[in-house]
Amino acid sequence: MASQRRKSRSESLTLRYAILGGWALFCLMPVLWFLSIGFRPRTEIITAQPIYWPTFSLDAFWMIFEDWPMWKYLRNSVLAIIGSVLIDLVLAIPAAYSLSRYTYRGRDDIGFYILSTRMMAPAIVAIPIFFLFRNAGLLDSVWALMLIYAAINLSFVTWIIRSYMMDIPKELEDAAKTDGAGDLRILWEIIIPAILPGIITASVIAMIFAINEFLFTLLIASTPNAYTMSVALANFTGGSDGLIYNAIALVAFLAFVPVFIVVVAIQKHLSRGLTMGAVKG
């Protein structure tokens, strides 16, 4: 009896791993495919017969860095994204604090208004934004990208942080008040440390959105000066040599790696943030 039970248990465990492994493979397939294409010679990409064991080659890898300003695109992406997240946090934390802690007329309307900025299709405001930035002389610069990413993400960053703040017991603030702390002190020393997971979650989601942002980047970054990975990827065809699929695959992979690293590094916070902060709030 007991050995039978043990056997069926190990069988179900094997089955579970098989299913999960299969699912993981399915999800990772595009990435593996990129890598497989990116690290093979150009001659082995388009063939009539599938090649199961391609030759390993770094040709495409060296090419994208030598022939194109790939580092610059990467740098633009990183600068614009980090800058935008910092702007978001500086604005969203006080806004969320106010929305979650003070009662004043129109508070809920303001909260809803902030959220509603995400409800329309971005294309609707594309033209006005283009003119706005052109008149401000901000076209084709990383600063402009920072501002636009920050504007796009500000609403839900505020919203996620707000829902975390609402979960902090009011008693904690009352205690800090009677201990002699002012509002800013309370925010800095009590609230922010307590909602750090929420801040990290919101930041990562904002990063992912920003790195994938395409429409406004294309609109504002009219030359490679301000190109980010997402726009560079779209414009990247290989130039006069025709379509270079292995180079395209590698660039795509490069655009994917930073987000992947960030998400893996903080996945514990992220899952908690998505369920508790965003959904519950």
Added chain:
Amino acid sequence: MARIELSGIQKRWGKVVGVRDVDIEIADEEFVVFLGPSGCGKTTTMRMIAGLEEPTEGEVIMDGEVMNDIDARDRDVAMVFQGYALYPNMTIYENIRFPLRMREVPKGEQDALVRRAAEMTELTDYLDRKPSALSGGQRQRAALARAIVRQPQVFLMDEPLSNLDAKLRQAMRVQIKHIQRQLKVTTVYVTHDQIEAMTLADRIVIMEGGAIQQIGTPDDIYNDPANTFVAGFIGSPPMNLVEGAMDAGTFTAQGIEVTGLPAALSGNVVLGFRPEDCTVGGNTPHLTGSVFGVEPTGDLTYLTIKVGGQQIEVKADRAFRAELDTEITVTFDPARICLFDAKSGERLR
């Protein structure tokens, strides 16, 4: 230290009245307990003393100075909360030091003060831990240490023991009282637990429906209740209250007759007597009923008697036993009887 005066305090939220017309003077170094069922306005009253809530009407006065417009952080009060409210990201040491940092106590003095508070609350070994690594009792002591560390004018404690188990609660009660006597700080303590109120208080303030029902020493409150609410709230089990008719010094209700009461009273009254002021049997019994329940506890026996549709609680001798539904008689101590107006519930004297 500080005297606190609440003068005509009211708190309303729109049409909802939380606290109505509270007037009380609390002497320097006094330990006052606000006691009442949940929602009676006791916590709101305390929060108004702390400055966390603003009175709609009336004045909060400390040492002769009106405090209404002074922020919580500028009042020299320290508060202990029901949920401890320890800062989760700081160690216990940092938690206790927090009020000192906020009030800009010189850096050199901070360490000694923190260690002294930790010693008084027996937390010296736990200073490096985060609150999450402490037990409920230790967290409560840490909250207490944070309150006493800067020797405020006033301690405010909002049901500080209600999250602890019974044994720990008793130990903490003794500790709180000891510390309060040692530091000689005016203390206001809110609870719904009458044992806490009776054991800790110099004076008890009983509240119900946002209003004060009675203010007095624990003995006053217990022996001399001002109305049927107080009589029915204090004591375990509380005072028996029986409605009946009064005529020429004789009280009669179904199954009960008491003579020799003040002849001036007449009409409908409520007769109150405590379970421990009753004797089973007696030569001229006041009450006749049937046994409904017998609950021995070891040191005494709780006897429940059914009289005219009402249950009367009696504390009988620990050896007392009786069959259910048998007839039983009880005699009261006439000196300990209280009479209340049947309509208003106010005490008749």
